[in-house]
Structure formats: structure tokens, C-alpha cells
Amino acid sequence: MTVEQPYVPHESFVRKRAEEAVGELKNLEPKAKRNTLRLVRNEIIGDRTKKFTFVREGAVQAVSQILRDALTNPADLDATTTDLVIQSAATLGSFSCGLEMGAEAVIESGAVADLTTLLGSCDSRLVTAAARAMRLLFKSSRANALSPLSDAAIHLLINLLSLKDELTAGVSASILAKCCEIHGQQDRIQSYGGLRAIMKLLQSKLLKVQESSMECLAAMTNENKELALAVSLEPETVSTLLKLSKTGNPSVKLLACRCITNISTQPDAPEEIEKLRVHLLPIVIKLLKQLLYAQDPHVPHVLAKLLYDKQDLQNVAYDSNAVFLLTSWLSSLRGKEEEDREAKYLKEGILTAIGIISQHNEDARRSVIELDGIPTIVESLRDEDDGVRAAACLCAKSLSRSRKAIKSSLFEAKIDAPLLSLLSDPSRQVQQTASATLCNLVLSFMPMKENILAAGGVRELAALSKSPDSILRLHSTWAIKNLLYRADRVLKERVMEELTWPQLLALLNDSEPDVQVQAVTIVRNLVFGKKEDIEPVVQYQDGEVLSILERILGPQSGSSAEMKKHAVYAVSNICSGSNKHKDMIMGSMILQSILQCLRDQQSCELRVAAAWVVINLTWQDAEDEASVRSRQLRLTQMGFEAQLESMLEDSSLNVKDRVLAALRGITRGTRRGSAV
């Protein structure tokens, strides 16, 4: 909508006339009142300026009073009263359309209740007039402020769907569509047989009526598995929708595409319905081209939904130039000051679609960067609208999978600050996506790590790692792990200062195995490096961390191979430390578990990791031959040598290599050593 207050020429004069008219609406006898009402109606229809003037003079109240008075005795309406009812409905409808304050006044006047009553009238003229007025109100910019319609009203609207006058039936379908969109009443509508009636109306020969039916179908099947499935099981409906998706003007096609997308993307869609996604994609891409800049907010949403979870389709979309179209559309939205709900919804759709196409496609990411889409995306991370923020975050997540993007554009656009603030976003979903994005950002690019650390990112992540939401705990521990990957000692110390040891222990004992795995890898990254890196880890609370590793690797732990693998690597890193560190392992139960890992037939990764432990424990150390010798002896006694020899023909080449190296270590300098 444009500016709310229009320019009114000859204001005082025009205003005076409106004031007089409103006075007449209140006071005259019915016949004269009717004439004034018709005049007012003719003045305001199509003319925002006039609406504004009349609303300000209280016309809405006066007209809705006329409607209320006329309906005090609804059973017996004479011709004049009937006309008064029709004209007041038309006038109230017009006041709702195109002027926010008009719609607001109509809602406040309480006229909706009277209009709803009229839907049940036996005079078809009254029904049509009321339905038209209600549609204008439900499509107005203040529609969100309407209260949900009562069951009785919904029932009446559904009855209208089977009227012989299909145009009025179509009006009812549009209202019901809005009831779904605004108040989520699809199941209520369905309980009165609404879906069946709508599908029947879709078979109308009047295109307008078909359009309204599709509006309603699209709204009812949106995010509603049950209804989507019900529609997909109706061959007649599906074939009509397909036909409509190929013929007619773009807006008709789009409506049909919305319906088909809803039914073909729901998880339980029958196979032949699911296949329609492939079929629909070129149509939607063409619509994207046709409706570009037409600011229709639905196209990008349909595209995003269609591509969700379908990598092959995402690639087709990229090849069809969709990223170019979407990114230029996004850039064209930049710098618009006032944005209504629809503009936000559009932005959300474009960002989601870009995010989904570039999820697995590096070329797509590169296109977004080259088309200079990043600044807008980063800007949208700060948007006040929940949906836009979530979508921008999704986009950022996809882009953060590209190292090139991280090192250049994302860094330049200073994505870190807005992203960090999203870690404490009120929306859980935004938090989840933001923390996942952060995982990628901190992976390898030092300046980005520095920025995030300096901005208090670890503190935020540490706080998230205490969240009751396991996904947030997972993502935050994951990000911390990535931050620690090949980090130097200073960085490790700074991270642990924020994370704290007790919290790390808590994560190692987390109820979610996935979080535990990430915590174990944090330990693995912490003990990677020099003796000085290992020391604080094994020192904390007299080797508490070691006990946990021992437990994870123990025979009764039930740990997954993945978890064991990281634990074994952590052990192996510790074994690369000083003699003291090596002996800590030698003296623990862990050693026995390592032997078990070598025997694990399922995971060759685990066998490789375990072989590394032996390699590190027997690493040649010129200064302390004796310690090496004693470890070699102990390992042989425990049966490591025999086990390793039995693995010389391991099916995995990786394992074979490591086993050879481990055997060399265990026998080095001994009599048997020369044999190998």
C-alpha cells in the first residue's frame, strides 16, 4: 500500500459535504436515507481519497448502524430495507478495500457479525452482497485483525459453495481460503465437508470460480498432510489442476502450481503424485521469469517448496538461471523503506529459494556472490520479521558451505555480528540455523575465527550448549569443535575459559549421543598438538576426562563406532605426548579397549585409529629408550603383537598400512624387529 493519508483537494469543502452526508445517514427517514447511502457508495467505490474523507467523518459507524437497524427484524424486509441492507454491505465492503484505516473502522464497528448473519438469508441478493463485502474485508490489509469465524459462519460459507450461482460460490471459496491462511481453520472447514465441496467447485466452467477454488485448495493443503493426501487421491481434481497449470494467464498457472506443489511435496504423497514435482519445475521457473518484479510473493515460495530435499531438482533450477533471477529480484527489493506483510513474505520466499538451490551447489553459491547478493542477505539477518530472518539465515548457512564465500564476501559483509546476535534469537528455528551456520564459518579461516571470538561468540555458543533443545546443544558443541580444529594453545585457552571444564564434562555425559560425539571431538581437538596442549586436559580433576574416555571405550558402554573412533583418536593424541602421558594410558583400562577396537570387524576406521595408538605408544624416543622398551614389552604381553600380525592381510588397505607401521613400532630394536 502507498501512503495512508492521501492528498485531499479543497479539504474543508469536501469534508463539509461528507459531514452532511453522514448526518443524513444517521437521521433521515429510510427512503431518503437510501438515496444518500447510494450516493456515498458511488462516491467511495474505487476512490481512496473519498474513503479517507468519509471514514474520518464517521461514515463507517453510521453505515454499519443502518445495517444493524435493518436486520432487527430480518424475517420481513420491505423493498427499501432490502436495498438499504444491500447498499450498506456494498459500502462497508468498499471501505475495507485499499485503505487500512477503513478496514480497521469496519472491523471495529462490529459489522462482521451482521454480514455473517446475512450469509444465511434466503434472499440471494443479500447473500451475494454480504459475501462480496466479507471477501473485501478478508482480503484487506487489516485482515489479520479479524477474529476467527464461528463454526456456524463457516458452515454457512460451505453451504454457499454448492450454490447454483457459481460466482457467489467462488466468493465464498475466497473467504474460506483466507480463514485457512489467517486463522488456520482448515480442519474446521474439512469437518463440514469443505474439501469435497471445493473440489466440486473446481470443476466449474467459469475460470474465475476455478481461481477462487484453487485459492482455497492451496490454503487448505498448505502444510496439511491429511488434506493434501486427500486431494492427491482425487484423479479428477489432479487432472484439472494439471490442465490449469499449463493454460491461461500466469496467475492462474501459479495458483494451480501452488496446489500441485502442496500435494506433491507432502511426505506421504503417492509415487505418481510425487513425480509431478519434476513435471512442475519448468512451469514454475517460467512463472518466475514472467512474474519477476510483479511482486507476487508466492512464486519463490512454491519454487523453494518444490526443490526442498531434491538435489537433482535444485541443480536443474540452477541450470535454468533461477539463481540469477532470484538474486536480482532480491537486490531490487533493497532499500524499500516501508514493507508490509506481503513484501516480507516475498523476501522470505526469495531468500529461502536461494538458500535451497545453493545448499549443495557450489556454482549456485558462486553466482550469488558474483551477483552481489551477499550484502542483502546479511542485511536481512537483522530483519524484524521472524520469517525473513530465518530465511536469510538458511541462505547464509548454504553460502557458508563455500570456503570462497567465507574468505571473501561473507567476511567482507561482516556476517559475524548479525549472525552471533541470532544465536539468542527469540525463534528457536533461527537459533538452530544460525548455530549451524556458525559451525561452517569458524572452520578454517583464521580472521573469521578471530572476529567471532572477539565478539563473544564462544560465550554465546557456551550458553547455547546448555539449552534444553538438543539440536541447539548439538550445533553449538559442533561449532566449538570446529573452532578448536588445529587451533593453537592460546586459542584453546580462550575457548576453554568461556566453555569451562565443568560444562565440557557435562557435554561428555550428555543424554544425546550426537552431542556426546561432538564433546568427544572437542577433547580430541584439545589434545591435538604438543605436550602443553595435552597437559591441562589430563590434569583436570585428576584425569576425569581420561576416566570418561575409559568409560566410553569400555565393554559395557554401548557407544557407537563413531563415538569410539573419536575417543580412540583422542587417546592416540594423548599418546603422542610425554612419557608421563603415555604411561597414563598404559596404566589404564583403556589399553584393553584399544585391543578390542583392533578386533572390531565392522569399522575399519576404528581399527586404523587403534593402530595409531600403538604407533604413538612405541614411537622411537632417543632420550628414553628404556620407557619405549617397557611399553613394547607390555603391549606384546597383552597380545597386541599377535593381534597386529593377524591383521597383516586386512581387507582395508588403510588398515594394512597402519598395522604394518604399528608392528614395526612394537618390534623395533628387539630381536624380532629385524624380521619385519
Add this chain to the structure above:
Amino acid sequence: MASLGKPGEMRQGSRDAWGHDAKGTVEVKKERMNRLVMNYFVTEGHVDAAREFARESGTATEVDLDTIKDRMLIRRAVQRGEVTEAMDRVNDLNPEILEHDSRLFFHLQQQRLIELIRQKEVDKALLFAQEYLAPLGEENPAFLEELERTLALLAFEDPSTSPVKDLLGVQRRQQAASELNSAILHAQCQEKEPKLPNLLKLLKWSQNRLDEFSDAPYPRMDDFETGETTRSSLQTPMLE
């Protein structure tokens, strides 16, 4: 109107494709013909003829004949220059038409202005332009140029000889009337033109295509008034 088959759908070629009636004429169902005729009456707005035809032939109309009457009254009102009356009637018929079609709305208000100027009501015309048309121009700058052109009428002593005299012509009223007529038809989901002329065009086009691409004889219709086809050993194509 429902599906009238497309003549173009018939593949060229085999003899029996032209139909299987031994006499060489193909039956076009009377009901279909009647519906074509009815469609013509309704779309062109011949309401009395339509009513009489419905009574005589029993052909149903998909449109309420009263709405045709209203549509014709509205059209004539604009043609007479009584635009206010026309707008009142349109709003009676369906208040959404002028609400959503800002272009049409502007053209009707512009026509009201033109009529005031025609009646030499200079003061009223100026006031009207400022009160009703200026805000429309304000909201949609595309209208401003047309508005300026209309107001230019006031600048001439004798507008009927001015460079903008076309605005005062019958043509202008006709234009507004038919724009409004189309909008009403559109709101009622009816075609903007009758089917018959288009069918004839299609027939002629198909015949030309046949002549271009094939020498195969076929029953050609040359006289559209009588619908006679040229004699041929083959049978007559049907519009089916």
C-alpha cells in the same frame, strides 16, 4: 458456452476422416447451433431476441438475462454521456468492478469531466477535476498525462476545433462504453466477443492451410452466408 470442438483438430488425410454420413453432409447438432446463436444474442446484448429465442428453441442461457439488460442500459447510458447514471448501475450490478479496475474507473471519471466541459460548465469541470481526478493522478502518475490532455480542452475558445477535439467525439464515448462493457462481461466470466465470428475466422484459416499444404480435395465453404460447400466427392467437414 461449453466445448465447441476445434475444427483444426481434424487430421488431414484419410477419406473417412471427413465423417461417415453417406449423403456427404455432416450433422451438426441442432442444439449446438442454437447455443452458438444464443451466445451471439447474449454477448451482443440482444436481450429481447435472446428471450424470444430461448422460448422458441428451448435453449438455456447460462447467464441471467436480466444482467444483460442491465449491461445494455449501462452501455447506453455511457453512450448518451450519462456516466454518473452508468456508474450507479454498475455498482448495483457488482460493486467490485469499479473497485478493482482503477484504469476503467479513471476513464469513467475522465468521461464525466469531458461531459461537463461539453456542457460548457467550466467552473464545475475545474472543481470536478480537482476533487475527483487529481487524487487519482496523484496515486497513479500514469493518469496525469491523460488528465492534462483533457484539461487542455478548457484552454480553447472552441474546443471542438482544438487539437484535443477527439476527446469530445462520439468515438470517445464509444470507447468508454465498450471498456465498461468488457469489464462487466469479465466480472460475469463471459467472453468479450461472441463465438460465431471467431469460428468463421477459424474455418477460413483452416481452409487456407489445407490449400497450402495439400492437394487433397475437401468440401470447401466459400459462401458463408448460405454455408454451401463446393461439390466434392468427399463429405462435408463438421465443426466437431
